Structures are given as C-alpha cells and as structure tokens.
Amino acid sequence: MxxxxxxxxxxxxxxxxxxxxxxxxxxxxxxxxxxxxxxxxxxxxxxxxxxxxxxxxVGNITRQEAVSMVPPLFLNVQPDHHILDMCASPGSKTFQLLEMIHQSKEPGLLPGALVMANDLYVQRCDLLIHNTKRMCTANLIVTNHEAQNFPDCSLAKDYSEAYKDTCKPQGLEFDRILCDVPCSGDGTIRKGHEMWRKWNSGMGNQLHLLQVNIAMRGIALLKVGGRMVYSTCSMNPVENEAVVAEVQDRGCWFQTHDDVPHDKKNVVLPSMFTSSNGTEGSHTVRGDVEVNIDDRSSLRNCNIEETSKNNHDMDGLPINTNKKFDCTSNILNSKFPLHRCMRIVPHDQNSGAFFIAVLHKLSPLNGCQIQGTKIQHPLAKGITAQPQKEPESETRLYKTSLTRQQNIVSKVVDSAEVLGRQQNLSMDNQTSNDNSTEVEMVFNGVESSRAESGDSMRLQKQSRWKGVDPVLFFKDEVVIKSIISFFGIKESFPLRGHLVTRSTDNARRIYYVSKSVKNILELNTEVGEQLKIVSLGIKMFVSIKCSKCMMFFTDSRFPSNTQFFFTGIHILLKS
Ligand SMILES: C[S@@+](CC[C@H](N)C(=O)[O-])C[C@H]1O[C@@H](n2cnc3c(N)ncnc32)[C@H](O)[C@@H]1O
Structure with a gap:
C-alpha cells in the first residue's frame, strides 16, 4: 500500500x-x-x-534535516565502540549513532558498544530521553553535564596501563566522540527566517571559547587512535575553522575525510569536497599552511576581520573593535590543513548549512594542553593585561564570560533549536505551536525519579543534580528468581548484574542494561558517582499497584505485583 x-x-x-x-x-x-x-x-x-x-x-523513522545526518557518518562507528555524544539534545544524531551500533546485530542481540549522550540542560535531557526512547536500547546512558567539564571517572593515574591488567575500564575513554557544539545557528537560515534578523557576529564570538573548551574536553576523553567529529550548523569561521585551529594548536592531530569513497564524493554534497582537490580554485601557501582563497574555499562565507569588528555582542556589551581576536590569527597561522574541514552551504543543494571537521587523536594530551583552554578566552585576553598576576580577577573574568556564554547559549537554543526540537517530537500531529503541549510530552518521557515526583519545574530551579536518585544495581534475589522462573529465562541469559533501579526503598522500575553500560556503572560507583546519569538502559519490569494497566503482562503467579514491560521484549525473547 x-x-x-x-x-x-x-x-x-x-x-x-x-x-x-x-x-x-x-x-x-x-x-x-x-x-x-x-x-x-x-x-x-x-x-x-x-x-x-x-x-x-514506533521508532522506525526519524525526521531530520538531511545535512544534520552527515556528521555521524564520518565517525565510522563499529558495533563495539564506546561513543560519547557531548551535546546531544534533541538527539537526532544520538538516534543515528544508536542505529549504527545496533545495525550489525540481530534483533535482541546486544552489541558491545555504548552510546553516552549528554546535554547541559535538564529539560533538554528530557527531550533527548523522549526522542531516544523509541529506540528501546539497553546500550544508552543519558547524562547531564557541562560538556567542557565532563568527568573522566578515572580510577588509576594511567588507566590505559591499568586497563591492560584488569580488562575493566579504569576511567572513561571513548573510541568515538561527536562534538556537535552549541553554535549561533545561522546554518538554519533557510528554514528559520527569524535568524536573518537575530543573527549577529557577537553570538559566534561569545561561543568560541565554549566551543574550544568542549572540543578540548572531547579530545581528552578520546582514546589514542580514536576519532572525533566536531560540527556546527553555522557558517561562521569563528565557530568553525578558528575552533579547529585553536584545538589543533594544542595537540597532535590531523583531519581527514578519506572515508568517503571517491565515487561518492560529488554525490554526497558537492560543496564538501571542492576545496580539497585543488581543481576548483587557486591556493596560496603561507609557510607550510595552505589556505584556500577561492570563493568556494572554507573561508568563503565570512570575512573574519569584519566579523570581529562588530561593535557589540549579543548582550549589548562593547567588544574591543581595535583588537583582532586571536582566533582569527589562529586560522591564518595554523599549521594544519584547515581546507580539509568540510562545509556544506545552503545554496549548493538547497539544504541547511553544516561545518564538519574529523579529528584523529595521535597521542595523549599533556597537562598544559588540557589546562591551556581555560585561560585563553580571547575576550578575557583583551581585557586582562596580566592574567598570571591576578588569578582572582582572571577567574572572575572567566566565570563572567562563561555565564555570558551560557546566556548566549540559552538564547541560541531558544531560537534556532526550538525548530529542530519541534521537528524531533515526531510527526505533525505532535508538532504544535503550543509550547505547553510540547513540554508536557517531554516530561512524560522522563525516566528518572524526578519525573515520577511530578515536580520537575521546581527541580529545574534547584541546582541541577539535586533530587535525582542514584542508579543502583537491583539485587533482590527473591524477585530475580521469580522473574527467571516465571518467564523461563535461561540461566545463560545475562540477567543478574544487568538489572538496575533508581531507589532501593521503592524499586518501582527495573531497567535492563547491556554489559557495556554495566561496566561503566560499576566504574561510576567506584569513583563516587561522578557521572550524573539521568536515564539508562531499557525499562523491563515495573511493580504496579493497579492490575488493570495496559501494556503489561499480568499474572497472579507473578511476584510482588511485578509486571513485564513490553519495551524489553525483544531482548528477553532471545534468551
Ligand atoms: C547543536 S545542539 C545539538 C544537536 C544534537 N547533536 C542533535 O543532533 O540533535 C547543541 C546542544 O548543546 C547543548 N549545550 C549547550 N551548552 C552546553 C554545554 N556547555 N555542555 C553540554 N551541552 C551543551 C544545548 O542544550 C543543545 O541541546
């Protein structure tokens, strides 16, 4: 039909x-x-x-802007990879990553991989949970951290050495990282006409340091030999090449897009590949830096010096108009092949715009590289003459600038991403202009005890992590044995150690987690719950007071009103 x-x-x-x-x-x-x-x-x-x-x-289709599906493709995800999605909400790329890790397995068989999807804002985490819940996966953890301060949960000083001995993770290290950072969002200009009016270069200038810090944190969490994709839906070089140049100045990296077969390159998105083959434009060489100056080059869409001469930022604060930001000179002085960064621009294929850079980690970061990011805010540098001698004011400046960045991020999120958010709340009948409906749907999707309390708005105002119960392994042998015998689950099926709940007193919901998630949870317990986990695994059993609930198997022989939840059926059927 x-x-x-x-x-x-x-x-x-x-x-x-x-x-x-x-x-x-x-x-x-x-x-x-x-x-x-x-x-x-x-x-x-x-x-x-x-x-x-x-x-x-039911999770078989996700509606998404075509260009937004490009960055995960460059991660070359394998079914055993540990993947971090640093800025994940509303979760369309997280969904893609989950599809990729499950693709090569038969339904019900769990891959060894893991996706950790993170977002700074609690409400956006809820949206992320809502959107990824359709995947019914046991291999996902949703966390709520500032990506730039994402914990490493490290047990040993040199956990790569320790890992060899124990076969268990001694800290968080990822094979793949998606760093789809908050940006000024001008790439959405074709579908969000408001952007023409709202966008100003101050937005990008304010976000630059945050973007660098997030990218640097990503690199620190990446395994040597691993791959990170940095992406934005902006065309602004300050948020794109300047960030990559800054990051690359601190580490040993190279970029590539060689994973796309040659015969596909022109089909993919022509604009992505025009500058690398040298046939479409002239190149000039500065020292050993190759800068493409063709009008189709990576810097074609914006004159950086003009960008930095904007008088006021988004908060109306004056920006030093005489001083060219360091990020500009970083682009021009970079020793790295920035022309390999990929730009997809709207007028080439009537799409949104995207910037993508693929980074490979070649060696561990040293302390200076990690520390470096926090003291080099271009704005702070312009204001503070001698930062080393005035640590307090430097800290204050850094914090002020971070607060300002977060304000900007909120504004950008409010404008550019509401659109994506509406699109990701499934199809049209759910996409209403009425925000209250949307919020209600989002809260319905919350998996943590915060939602169960029905008091999420109050908790929004509290500090972010108060009020959310820790994740605990479910060890009630009586219940577990009854579950095993009632469902005829084979002893070989990994159930014990894979069930978790949010509260010992009131283990209402029991979730099933994959081995990869289980390992991370054990690590997190050992390091004193550094990870703020908002949601994880797949809801498998629920103890209910009412026996008339739809969607549950009910049987009087079943223990303590525990009901089997359908979302986990594909896993149990395989047992
Ligand atoms: C460009 S959107 C991500 C889109 C997402 N990757 C997708 O494909 O659906 C950026 C996200 O970063 C989040 N964010 C902003 N600042 C952040 C920070 N400091 N740490 C982590 N997430 C942040 C925003 O809430 C927003 O959801």
Missing part, C-alpha cells in the same frame, strides 16, 4: 517528491519534498502521512 502511495505521489508531484538520499548508506535516508502543511492537508498524502506518523512513533 505504501509503495502504491509513493508511486501515486511521485506521479502527481514529480520524481523528486520522494527520493532516497544517494549518499546515505543502505538507502536508509529519504528526502521528502513536502512542507509539513502539505503533508497534513493534502488528501492524496493522507495514508502516507499516517504511515509516517506511525513509523515515527
């Missing part, structure tokens, strides 16, 4: 109306040439629309 619909729609609206994106592996991504309104209103599209809604609800 759906093929018939697609055929009919193609006849009526032309071949391009619904087509697979040729650059996405496995024909798994499709482009629809309809606005939301058309999908909702057009009678001919009705059953197709219903199909999309249903498949979105």
């Amino acid at each position: 759906i093929l018939g619909d697609i055929w009919r729609v193609s006849c009526e609206y032309g071949e391009d109306a619904i087509r697979p994106l040729p650059w996405y592996p496995g024909n798994l991504a499709w482009h629809l040439n309809f606005s939301r309104k058309e999908l909702r209103k057009n009678q001919a599209l009705e059953s197709f629309h219903e199909f999309l809604k249903h498949e979105s609800e």
Whole structure:
C-alpha cells in the first residue's frame, strides 16, 4: 500500500517528491519534498502521512534535516565502540549513532558498544530521553553535564596501563566522540527566517571559547587512535575553522575525510569536497599552511576581520573593535590543513548549512594542553593585561564570560533549536505551536525519579543534580528468581548484574542494561558517582499497584505485583 502511495505521489508531484538520499548508506535516508502543511492537508498524502506518523512513533523513522545526518557518518562507528555524544539534545544524531551500533546485530542481540549522550540542560535531557526512547536500547546512558567539564571517572593515574591488567575500564575513554557544539545557528537560515534578523557576529564570538573548551574536553576523553567529529550548523569561521585551529594548536592531530569513497564524493554534497582537490580554485601557501582563497574555499562565507569588528555582542556589551581576536590569527597561522574541514552551504543543494571537521587523536594530551583552554578566552585576553598576576580577577573574568556564554547559549537554543526540537517530537500531529503541549510530552518521557515526583519545574530551579536518585544495581534475589522462573529465562541469559533501579526503598522500575553500560556503572560507583546519569538502559519490569494497566503482562503467579514491560521484549525473547 505504501509503495502504491509513493508511486501515486511521485506521479502527481514529480520524481523528486520522494527520493532516497544517494549518499546515505543502505538507502536508509529519504528526502521528502513536502512542507509539513502539505503533508497534513493534502488528501492524496493522507495514508502516507499516517504511515509516517506511525513509523515515527514506533521508532522506525526519524525526521531530520538531511545535512544534520552527515556528521555521524564520518565517525565510522563499529558495533563495539564506546561513543560519547557531548551535546546531544534533541538527539537526532544520538538516534543515528544508536542505529549504527545496533545495525550489525540481530534483533535482541546486544552489541558491545555504548552510546553516552549528554546535554547541559535538564529539560533538554528530557527531550533527548523522549526522542531516544523509541529506540528501546539497553546500550544508552543519558547524562547531564557541562560538556567542557565532563568527568573522566578515572580510577588509576594511567588507566590505559591499568586497563591492560584488569580488562575493566579504569576511567572513561571513548573510541568515538561527536562534538556537535552549541553554535549561533545561522546554518538554519533557510528554514528559520527569524535568524536573518537575530543573527549577529557577537553570538559566534561569545561561543568560541565554549566551543574550544568542549572540543578540548572531547579530545581528552578520546582514546589514542580514536576519532572525533566536531560540527556546527553555522557558517561562521569563528565557530568553525578558528575552533579547529585553536584545538589543533594544542595537540597532535590531523583531519581527514578519506572515508568517503571517491565515487561518492560529488554525490554526497558537492560543496564538501571542492576545496580539497585543488581543481576548483587557486591556493596560496603561507609557510607550510595552505589556505584556500577561492570563493568556494572554507573561508568563503565570512570575512573574519569584519566579523570581529562588530561593535557589540549579543548582550549589548562593547567588544574591543581595535583588537583582532586571536582566533582569527589562529586560522591564518595554523599549521594544519584547515581546507580539509568540510562545509556544506545552503545554496549548493538547497539544504541547511553544516561545518564538519574529523579529528584523529595521535597521542595523549599533556597537562598544559588540557589546562591551556581555560585561560585563553580571547575576550578575557583583551581585557586582562596580566592574567598570571591576578588569578582572582582572571577567574572572575572567566566565570563572567562563561555565564555570558551560557546566556548566549540559552538564547541560541531558544531560537534556532526550538525548530529542530519541534521537528524531533515526531510527526505533525505532535508538532504544535503550543509550547505547553510540547513540554508536557517531554516530561512524560522522563525516566528518572524526578519525573515520577511530578515536580520537575521546581527541580529545574534547584541546582541541577539535586533530587535525582542514584542508579543502583537491583539485587533482590527473591524477585530475580521469580522473574527467571516465571518467564523461563535461561540461566545463560545475562540477567543478574544487568538489572538496575533508581531507589532501593521503592524499586518501582527495573531497567535492563547491556554489559557495556554495566561496566561503566560499576566504574561510576567506584569513583563516587561522578557521572550524573539521568536515564539508562531499557525499562523491563515495573511493580504496579493497579492490575488493570495496559501494556503489561499480568499474572497472579507473578511476584510482588511485578509486571513485564513490553519495551524489553525483544531482548528477553532471545534468551
Ligand atoms: C547543536 S545542539 C545539538 C544537536 C544534537 N547533536 C542533535 O543532533 O540533535 C547543541 C546542544 O548543546 C547543548 N549545550 C549547550 N551548552 C552546553 C554545554 N556547555 N555542555 C553540554 N551541552 C551543551 C544545548 O542544550 C543543545 O541541546
């Protein structure tokens, strides 16, 4: 029926109306040439629309801007990778990463991989949980940290050595990191026309240091030999090449996009690859730095010096107009091949814009490289003459600038990302302009005890981590044995040690976690709960007071009103 619909729609609206994106592996991504309104209103599209809604609800489809799907592709994710998504909400890329780790396994068989998805804001974590819940995965942990201060949960001083002996993680280290940082969001300009009015260069200037700090933290958490993708939906070089240049000045890195097969390069997004082959523009060499000065080059969209001469930042604070920011000179003086950074620009394929840089970690960071980021805010440097002699004021300046950055981030999130957020709340019937509906849906998706208390707004105002129960391993042997015998679960099935809950007194919900998540939880317990875990694993059993709940198996023989939750069925069926 759906093929018939697609055929009919193609006849009526032309071949391009619904087509697979040729650059996405496995024909798994499709482009629809309809606005939301058309999908909702057009009678001919009705059953197709219903199909999309249903498949979105059950997690088979995610609606996403095409260019936003590009960064995870460059991570080359394998089914045993530990992956960190540093700034993950609303979670469209997290969803992609989860799809990738589950792809090579049969349904029910869990990969050895793990995705840790993080966001700074509690409400956005809730949105992230809501959007990733459809995946029904036991291999996800959602955390709530400042990405730039993400904990490493390190047990040993040199945990790479210790790891060899114990086979258990001695600290957090990731094979892959997605660093999709908060940005000024001008890449969304085609779909969010407000951006034309709101955007100013101060937004990017204010975010630059935060972006550097987040990227540096990512690099510190990356395994040697691992890969990190830095991305923004901005075209502003201050948030893009300048960040990569700054980061690369501190470590031993190179960038590549060689993972894309040559025959696919022009198909992917032509603008991504024009500057690397040297055929489309002239190149100039400064020392050993190659800077592409063609109008299609990586710096084509913005004159950096002009950018830094803006008089006021977003908060209306004056910016020093005489001083060129260090990030500008970083781009020009960088010893790294910045032309390999990838830019997707709207006018090349009528899409959003994206910036992508792929970084490989070649050696561990030393202390200076890690420390360096926090004292070199370009604004702070302009204001503080002798930072070393005035540590207090330097700290104050740093904190002030961070606060200002966070204000900016909030504003940017409010404007640019509300759009993405609406899009990610599934299909049209759920995308209302009424924010209260949206918030309600988000809170419904909360998995932690904060939501159970029904008092999330109050907790928003408290310091971020108060009021959320720790994650505890569920060890009640009586209940576990009854579960095993009731469901006929084989002893070989890894159940013990894989069940967790949020509270010993009131273990209402029991979650199932993969081995990879279990290992991280054990580590986190040992290091004194450094990770602020908002949600994890898959809800498998729920003890309920009412026996009339839908969605549960109920049976009088089952112990202590514990009910099996359907989301975990694919895992148990394999046992
Ligand atoms: C560009 S969006 C991420 C989009 C997401 N990767 C996706 O594909 O759906 C940036 C996110 O970073 C979060 N954020 C802002 N500042 C942060 C910080 N300091 N640490 C972690 N997350 C932060 C924002 O709440 C926002 O959700």
